[in-house]
Amino acid sequence: MTNWISKFSLILLASAALVFTSCSDDDTPDPIFNPTLSLVAGEDNIGATFLPGEEFTFTITGQEGSEKLNAISFREGEDLMDLSRIKINGDALNANPTLLFADNKTQFTFEISLTANNESGEYSGSIVLSDEANRSATIDFNYIIDRPSDLDSLMGVLLNSDGPIGTGGINLETGEGTGSADQSAHIRDLGINTDLIPAENWIQKIAPITANGVTLKMINDAPSFEEVIYSEQLEALYEEGTEVTSEGTAEKVQVGDTFVAKQGEQYFFFVIKEVNVTTDDNMDNYVIDIKK
Known part of the structure; x- marks a missing residue:
């Protein structure tokens, strides 16, 4: 009798294991795949x-x-x-x-x-x-x-307006020197102060030629010449600048001073590269780097 019960118990255990295994296999989820x-x-x-x-x-x-x-x-x-x-x-x-x-x-x-x-x-x-x-x-x-620059670079020299005839102005479009009242000029030098001795009489200031429709602004905290590469930068700098009237800059122009001139819809960015003072011949001049 005991032997029969033991055999019956083993059969029940085996059946239960089989059922459990079958249920476990059926519950295994399908694998999930991403796209x-x-x-x-x-x-x-x-x-x-x-x-x-x-x-x-x-x-x-x-x-x-x-x-x-x-x-x-x-x-x-x-x-x-x-x-x-x-x-x-x-x-x-x-x-x-x-x-x-x-x-x-x-x-x-x-x-x-x-x-x-x-x-x-x-x-x-x-x-x-x-x-x-x-x-x-x-x-x-x-x-x-990599956007290429849409500006042209050039250099010009603006001479003391009390120097040789036909000097004292500059055409920023070409970089060529002109007379201080020339119709092609954009800015001019203010010449000399005759109350001072020749060695010290250059006023060393510049102004826009308003008769030619030019306005001028000085740029404080300006970017370097190399950093200005797009035309829209010129307009933005002009809007932020300090106006220079026809009476000229408030202080003497120094190396590194930066300006934007405007005539119509054209902007000219320029930096004073050199200020060359002479003592006896009114050949004083500014060397200017220009972008337009």
């Missing part, structure tokens, strides 16, 4: 240098994971890119993120055209693919904008 996003072409555009507003392309493929694909988005830094800067297969987008439909919810191959930023600097971006469970895959990229 995938791969770069097929355009790898050479990652880290590349572009002109402002230049277009560059990537070819990408997307593949669903455990869920259908939902949307693709484009970012620059932390912000979504403007729609005007994105095309998929040559077509402009109507939303960012843009939803995926039909076969594209399973897999796709897209040519992505992006328009680079307009300002010089280094930029990072990302293309993000998300599925209906909000799982995602990302391609990161970066690029550099």
Whole structure:
């Protein structure tokens, strides 16, 4: 009798183990897969240098994971890119993120055209693919904008206006010296103070030639000549400057003094590179670096 009970108990234990094992196998969850996003072409555009507003392309493929694909988005830094800067297969987008439909919810191959930023600097971006469970895959990229200067550089010499005839003014467009009342001149020197001895009588001040429609401002805390490379910088500096009237600068002009002159819509940025004082011939002069 005892032997029979023992055998029966063993059979029950084996059955219970089998049932437990079967239940455990049935409860194992299916594996979860994220969507995938791969770069097929355009790898050479990652880290590349572009002109402002230049277009560059990537070819990408997307593949669903455990869920259908939902949307693709484009970012620059932390912000979504403007729609005007994105095309998929040559077509402009109507939303960012843009939803995926039909076969594209399973897999796709897209040519992505992006328009680079307009300002010089280094930029990072990302293309993000998300599925209906909000799982995602990302391609990161970066690029550099190297905007060439739109300004011309030249040098000129402005002479003491009581020096030789035909001097005392300067045309900032050409850098050529002119008479102090010449119609092509933008600024003039104020000449000498006859109450002082010749060695000390140069006034050493400049003024705009207002009769030619020129205004002049002195720039405090100005950037270096090399740092001014874009035309919009000239306008911004002018707006921040201190006006110089037709009576001239408040103080003697010194090396490093910086100005912006304006005539119509044209701006001229210039820095005093040299101040050369003579003692007996009124050939005193300023050497000026100009950007326009």
